[in-house]
Ligand SMILES: Cc1cc2ncn([C@H]3O[C@H](COP(=O)(O)O)[C@@H](O)[C@H]3O)c2cc1C
């Protein structure tokens with residue numbers, strides 16, 4: 001891709017296709033386990049994907065999941081696209097740090113760490129570690145510009161935010177994380193998510209725009225109109241970074257970088273809901289192979305998420321009508337990812353059982 005930074009282009013260059021031999025070995029191994037062929041359904045394909053990512057069969061069982069919650073505020077809030085004030089973004093970051101948010105509860109249940117990344121929160125923000133999460137600052141600027149009026153950010157800012165996501169992935173993997181999990185916090189962020197999905201999949205705004213935290217029909221019509229006209233502004237021949245800059249958010253850019261960074265490090269990335277889905281479309285536009293490293297943790301109730309997952313060709317592991325974000329659906333799916341690797345590592349083979357070996 002032309003017009004990218006050195007960090008971005010070297011990250012893209014490090015993303016390898018999955019190891020075909022390890023994938024084939026996993027498929028062969030699955031067929032020989034003590035069960036009817038195919039009977040573990042999606043777990044079988046997932047285990048082969050993990051083998052391809054790890055370049056080994058059986059793949060190691062992921063032991064250290066790490067959630068990156070990317071947070072940012074949105075200029076488009078001025079249009080009234082959500083009933084919540086932008087202060088909630090900052091407030092929730094403090095709740096994450098204290099440990100009382102849904103993502104904290106579900107991460108404790110899954111044995112996952114939580115790192116909150118300030119990509120562009122409007123409120124003041126202190127780095128530091130609390131009982132619930134570590135807070136790191138990669139603030140590009142306090143909130144994007146209003147995407148109803150013009151570009152949400154410059155291309156340089158988009159690249160800076162993508163690089164921040166790559167750096168967070170590197171930091172977590174250097175700290176021992178072997179399964180990255182995406183999360184988001186940003187009041188108003190379902191509006192840029194819908195715009196990214198509309199633009200990057202060529203789908204009409206009214207199909208991909210949803211009610212987010214819960215809006216009435218009038219606000220939904222307003223939000224849909226804003227998404228439609230923002231997408232119309234995107235120039236012919238715009239690349240995924242141009243689209244991100246025009247209609248995205250800083251947390252979307254951070255998550256897209258996190259996906260690229262995870263793929264470059266050879267680590268699987270579990271995607272959360274519609275914000276992650278739209279960010280993964282950006283990553284796909286930058287480096288399509290990065291999506292081979294992704295697992296869709298769940299499908300959220302937000303309508304654009306289904307469209308995004310279709311374009312990404314990812315099948316969600318869970319469908320629980322979640323529409324919260326923060327990484328909740330993704331971290332809930334991590335035990336399933338671990339279980340699929342465990343199957344390849346621990347199950348007896350049909351042959352050994354028939355021979356009386358077990
Ligand atoms: C208290 C609270 C906690 C949240 N945690 C995640 N979100 C989610 O809702 C927001 C997106 O919805 P919309 O586009 O309609 O504003 C994001 O912050 C997302 O992370 C929350 C929203 C609220 C209000």
Ligand SMILES: O=C(O)c1cccnc1
Pocket residue numbers: 190212213272273274275300301302305322323324325326
């Ligand atoms: O799909 C999601 O993750 C989502 C939906 C609504 C609001 N916040 C997040």
